[in-house]
Amino acid sequence: MKDYKLTVGLEIHAELATETKMFCNSKNNTDELKPNTNICPVCLGYPGTLPTINKEAVRSVLRLGLAVGGDIADYSEFDRKNYFYPDIPKGYQISQYKYPLVQGGSIVGVDITRIHLEEDTAKSQHNDKGDSLLDFNRAGVPLVELVTEPVIHDPETASCFAREFQLLLIYLGISKANMEKGEMRVEANVSVTKSDELGTKVEIKNLNSFRSVERAIKFETQRQIDLLKNGKSVQQETRGWDEEREETFAQRSKEGSQDYRYFPDPDLPKLFIKDIAEFKSDTLRKSLPELPQEKRERYKKEFELKDEDIEIYVKDLELGKYFEEFVKIAQNKDIIQLGSNYIITNPSTRNISVSRVVDTMHMVVEGELSSTSAKLILKELEEKDEDPKKIAEEKGLIQISDKKKLEVVAKKVISNNTKAVDEYKKGKMSSLQFLVGQTMKEMKGSGNPKLLQKIFEDLLS
Numbered sequence: 001m002k003d004y005k006l007t008v009g010l011e012i013h014a015e016l017a018t019e020t021k022m023f024c025n026s027k028n029n030t031d032e033l034k035p036n037t038n039i040c041p042v043c044l045g046y047p048g049t050l051p052t053i054n055k056e057a058v059r060s061v062l063r064l065g066l067a068v069g070g071d072i073a074d075y076s077e078f079d080r081k082n083y084f085y086p087d088i089p090k091g092y093q094i095s096q097y098k099y100p101l102v103q104g105g106s107i108v109g110v111d112i113t114r115i116h117l118e119e120d121t122a123k124s125q126h127n128d129k130g131d132s133l134l135d136f137n138r139a140g141v142p143l144v145e146l147v148t149e150p151v152i153h154d155p156e157t158a159s160c161f162a163r164e165f166q167l168l169l170i171y172l173g174i175s176k177a178n179m180e181k182g183e184m185r186v187e188a189n190v191s192v193t194k195s196d197e198l199g200t201k202v203e204i205k206n207l208n209s210f211r212s213v214e215r216a217i218k219f220e221t222q223r224q225i226d227l228l229k230n231g232k233s234v235q236q237e238t239r240g241w242d243e244e245r246e247e248t249f250a251q252r253s254k255e256g257s258q259d260y261r262y263f264p265d266p267d268l269p270k271l272f273i274k275d276i277a278e279f280k281s282d283t284l285r286k287s288l289p290e291l292p293q294e295k296r297e298r299y300k301k302e303f304e305l306k307d308e309d310i311e312i313y314v315k316d317l318e319l320g321k322y323f324e325e326f327v328k329i330a331q332n333k334d335i336i337q338l339g340s341n342y343i344i345t346n347p348s349t350r351n352i353s354v355s356r357v358v359d360t361m362h363m364v365v366e367g368e369l370s371s372t373s374a375k376l377i378l379k380e381l382e383e384k385d386e387d388p389k390k391i392a393e394e395k396g397l398i399q400i401s402d403k404k405k406l407e408v409v410a411k412k413v414i415s416n417n418t419k420a421v422d423e424y425k426k427g428k429m430s431s432l433q434f435l436v437g438q439t440m441k442e443m444k445g446s447g448n449p450k451l452l453q454k455i456f457e458d459l460l461s
C-alpha cells in the first residue's frame with residue numbers, strides 16, 4: 001500500500017423532506033408503501049406537462065450551503081440530463097449542471113465542489129420471474145446532490161464525512177437521511193496511483209451504510225493495487241458493492257458527462273437567487289439551528305464533558321434535549337457532570353422527569369446516597385414518579401454522613417480489630433479498607449464509605 005496513493009471523491013444524494021415533490025404537487029412521502037400512490041402526469045413524465053419549482057426545496061439546499069460554509073449562487077438554473085432508462089420515462093432527469101445552487105464549503109476538513117438540486121427517479125424492482133416493476137412514488141422527489149473534491153486519502157475520512165453530512169441534514173431538518181431506506185445514498189470515486197497524478201477513477205454505487213463506504217473503498221483500493229502490480233490497467237467504470245460477499249463488481253462502463261447532452265430546461269424559469277427575499281443569506285442564516293460542531297464546542301466549554309460523551313448527545317438528539325433540560329434545573333457543574341454520567345450509562349434515564357434526577361444527584365453529592373443506591377433509585381423512578389428521598393428512606397438507602405455518629409462506630413471497630421490497626425500503621429493500605437468494611441457491616445451498609453475512610457485516616461494518624 002505504501003507505494004500507492006489512494007484518492008477518493010464522494011458523491012452523496014439525499015432526499016429532501018419537503019411536503020410535495022420537486023416539480024409538481026404530488027405528495028413527497030418516502031414511507032408510502034403502496035406503489036404508484038403519490039403520482040401525477042408531471043412526475044410520471046407525460047409529454048406536454050409543465051414542471052414548477054418547489055421553493056422549499058431550493059431554500060433547503062441554500063440553507064445547507066450556508067451550513068457548510070459554501071457560496072450561494074447569485075444565479076442558478078436547471079438542466080436536462082439526457083439518458084434512457086425505464087425509471088425516467090421522459091428520457092431525461094432535471095438536474096443542475098453549469099449553475100449549481102452552491103459551490104465550495106467543507107465538512108470535516110474535506111472540500112466540497114458543489115451542491116445542486118435535482119429530481120429522484122422511479123424505483124425499479126426486478127422479481128425472480130423476470131418481470132421489472134416500476135414504482136413512481138419516488139419519481140420527482142427533490143434530491144440534493146453533494147460532490148466533494150478528490151481530496152480524501154483514506155476510507156475512514158470518507159465515512160466520517162458521510163456521517164457528518166447526515167448529521168447536518170438531520171439538524172437542519174431538511175432530510176431524514178436514513179441510509180437503510182435509501183433516503184441518503186453514497187457513491188465513492190476511487191482511484192489508486194503510483195505517482196502523484198490521479199489515476200483512472202472507478203465509481204462505486206449503492207453504498208447504503210457507513211460501514212459499506214469504508215469496506216468498499218478498502219476492497220476497491222486493493223483490487224486496483226493488484227491490477228497495477230500485475231501490469232494491468234484500471235478500467236473507468238461503475239461498480240456495485242456486494243454487501244454479502246464484501247466485494248465490488250462491474251456494472252457498466254462509465255459514460256462521460258458529454259454523453260448526457262446537458263442543456264438548460266426550457267420549461268423552467270431561471271433563478272435569480274439574489275433577488276428573492278427569502279433567499280437572502282442574512283435571512284437564511286437566521287433560520288439555521290445550532291449545528292453539530294457548534295453543539296460540540298458549546299458542550300465542551302459549558303459543561304466540560306468528555307469528547308466521547310459529547311458525541312453521544314450530538315448524535316442522539318433526543319438524549320441531548322433531555323440533557324439540556326436536566327442542565328437547566330441542575331445548574332451546578334458537579335451535579336451536571338455526575339448526572340451526565342448516569343444519563344449516558346443508562347439512556348432510559350430520559351424517561352424520568354429531570355427534577356427527580358437532579359434531586360437524586362443532589363443526594364449523591366451531599367453524601368446521602370452511594371452511587372449504587374442512586375442507580376437503584378433511578379431504576380425505581382423509571383417505573384413510578386416519586387420523591388427520590390422518600391424511596392431512599394423506605395429502602396433504607398440513606399447513608400449516614402454525620403461525622404460524630406460515624407466516629408463512635410469507627411472507634412468501636414478500632415478497639416475490636418487491633419491486628420488490622422497495627423498492620424495499617426505498618427503501612428498495609430488494604431487494612432484501612434478492611435476497617436471501613438467492618439464499620440459498614442456494623443452499620444448495615446448505611447455509612448458513607450468515603451467519609452469513613454477519612455475518619456479512619458484521621459483517627460489512626
Ligand code: MN
Nearest residue numbers: 013095118145
Ligand atoms: Mn445525481
